[in-house]
Amino acid sequence: MANTGWDEFEIGAMLRTFEGEAGDIAATLQEDRKYTENSSFSASVADWRIEKPIFAKDYCIDCQFCWIYCPDISIISRDKKMIGIDMDHCKGCGICVEVCPTNPKSLLMFPELADEETEIAQWPAKEKKEK
Amino acid sequence: MSEMKKIKNLKEFSTSADRFEGANLLCPGCAHSIIVREVLNATNDDLVLAASTGCLEVCTAVYPYTSWDASWIHIGFENGSTAVAGAEAMYKALKTKGRLKQPDRNPKFVAFGGDGASYDIGFQWISGCMERNHDMMYVVLDNEVYANTGGQRSSSTPIGSSATTTPAGSISYGETRNKKDMMGIMAAHNIPYAAQVAPNKWKDMVKKIQKGFATEGAVFINAVSPCTTEWKFDPKDTMHLTDLATDSLVFPLYEVIDGHELNITYRPKEKDIVPVEEYLAAQGRFKHLFKDQYKYLIKEWQERVDANWAYLNRREEARV
Numbered sequence: 407m408a409n410t411g412w413d414e415f416e417i418g419a420m421l422r423t424f425e426g427e428a429g430d431i432a433a434t435l436q437e438d439r440k441y442t443e444n445s446s447f448s449a450s451v452a453d454w455r456i457e458k459p460i461f462a463k464d465y466c467i468d469c470q471f472c473w474i475y476c477p478d479i480s481i482i483s484r485d486k487k488m489i490g491i492d493m494d495h496c497k498g499c500g501i502c503v504e505v506c507p508t509n510p511k512s513l514l515m516f517p518e519l520a521d522e523e524t525e526i527a528q529w530p531a532k533e534k535k536e537k
Numbered sequence: 538m539s540e541m542k543k544i545k546n547l548k549e550f551s552t553s554a555d556r557f558e559g560a561n562l563l564c565p566g567c568a569h570s571i572i573v574r575e576v577l578n579a580t581n582d583d584l585v586l587a588a589s590t591g592c593l594e595v596c597t598a599v600y601p602y603t604s605w606d607a608s609w610i611h612i613g614f615e616n617g618s619t620a621v622a623g624a625e626a627m628y629k630a631l632k633t634k635g636r637l638k639q640p641d642r643n644p645k646f647v648a649f650g651g652d653g654a655s656y657d658i659g660f661q662w663i664s665g666c667m668e669r670n671h672d673m674m675y676v677v678l679d680n681e682v683y684a685n686t687g688g689q690r691s692s693s694t695p696i697g698s699s700a701t702t703t704p705a706g707s708i709s710y711g712e713t714r715n716k717k718d719m720m721g722i723m724a725a726h727n728i729p730y731a732a733q734v735a736p737n738k739w740k741d742m743v744k745k746i747q748k749g750f751a752t753e754g755a756v757f758i759n760a761v762s763p764c765t766t767e768w769k770f771d772p773k774d775t776m777h778l779t780d781l782a783t784d785s786l787v788f789p790l791y792e793v794i795d796g797h798e799l800n801i802t803y804r805p806k807e808k809d810i811v812p813v814e815e816y817l818a819a820q821g822r823f824k825h826l827f828k829d830q831y832k833y834l835i836k837e838w839q840e841r842v843d844a845n846w847a848y849l850n851r852r853e854e855a856r857v
Contacts, residue, residue, distance in 0.1 A: 446602040449560040495559025499566035500773030
């Protein structure tokens with residue numbers, strides 16, 4: 407894409423997001439879509455992150471708060487279950503951690519270079535409620 | 538008329554296939570895309586979208602990328618609304634003439650604009666669309682400032698806010714004019730539906746959006762969109778700020794049907810209402826209001842918010 411000249415695009419800069427038919431896109435999940443290289447889905451903003459969220463599945467109650475409030479469509483939910491984070495599109499804002507209602511939180515922010523397995527192994531314990 | 542998408546709870550909602558893509562260039566923690574997602578996911582129908590110049594437009598259409606999985610157009614700063622109105626008029630004409638290629642599909646027409654494009658620059662054009670009652674929805678992403686161009690004040694910027702063209706200092710407390718009552722003005726066009734929404738109250742928001750899609754005629758939506766860059770708060774606090782805005786009643790959630798029937802859709806319990814001071818304290822743009830010199834403005838803020846809330850309650854009761 408970086409090597410495409412300005413005069414190699416269609417007139418009016420019309421960009422097509424999908425290859426071929428896209429009639430039923432509202433019912434097609436991202437993994438089943440045929441994105442072109444013009445869709446920002448094919449791009450990555452992973453290098454924006456200083457901190458990254460790590461997801462500890464054991465504590466998750468699938469409330470989907472992180473899914474609805476994620477500004478970058480980076481929370482992957484399938485069949486009403488939260489299954490992971492899309493690390494190509496996550497900008498590391500930390501909203502998902504803030505809205506997570508479980509105790510301990512099932513999402514926490516760590517430095518970008520932190521190792522996922524190590525961090526999950528030493529996940530903080532349940533916080534006691536202050537009376 | 539196609540069937541309305543059923544969204545009973547958040548789990549059901551989360552099965553939606555997003556038609557707005559990541560790797561757009563909006564700031565981390567920007568509320569714009571949360572609002573856009575809640576609007577687009579409220580329907581499964583085809584979409585005809587436009588955006589006026591603003592953060593949303595420049596960040597989602599960075600050549601050679603697009604973040605939209607639906608037909609989307611950008612023309613100018615002022616005419617996001619009329620671009621969609623034109624498409625809608627053409628659609629209607631082709632439908633009447635029986636020349637639609639897929640007559641069974643039922644596209645929805647939505648225009649997005651920031652508060653600069655809506656309150657100031659595109660004001661006349663939106664007014665025209667509302668007056669002609671096009672079957673479309675106009676969504677304002679109201680972040681109360683020209684965030685895209687560096688934080689100049691717009692007519693949506695509230696009193697006391699420090700913007701780059703109304704900076705606060707020893708002789709000025711920032712913006713001196715009050716926020717324009719856009720909802721009131723749009724409702725005065727007697728459009729079928731106008732509503733104020735906030736992304737943190739997603740259920741209320743989706744309900745209103747679906748109501749808007751089901752309405753035949755012009756629909757105006759004003760959505761609060763906390764801006765991490767210009768309101769000056771930590772990106773992770775976007776939803777917290779939205780909660781403060783709705784719970785302090787600075788940004789009350791209500792709808793106006795046919796220009797007169799006002800319903801308040803979110804009424805926090807007496808004990809849950811937070812003081813406006815808390816809302817102001819959470820943002821860097823109001824930092825100077827906590828100096829002794831300008832403290833009287835906080836009291837004025839509270840009085841203004843209380844008066845507005847009382848006004849809305851009276852309107853709701855009177856049905857006029």
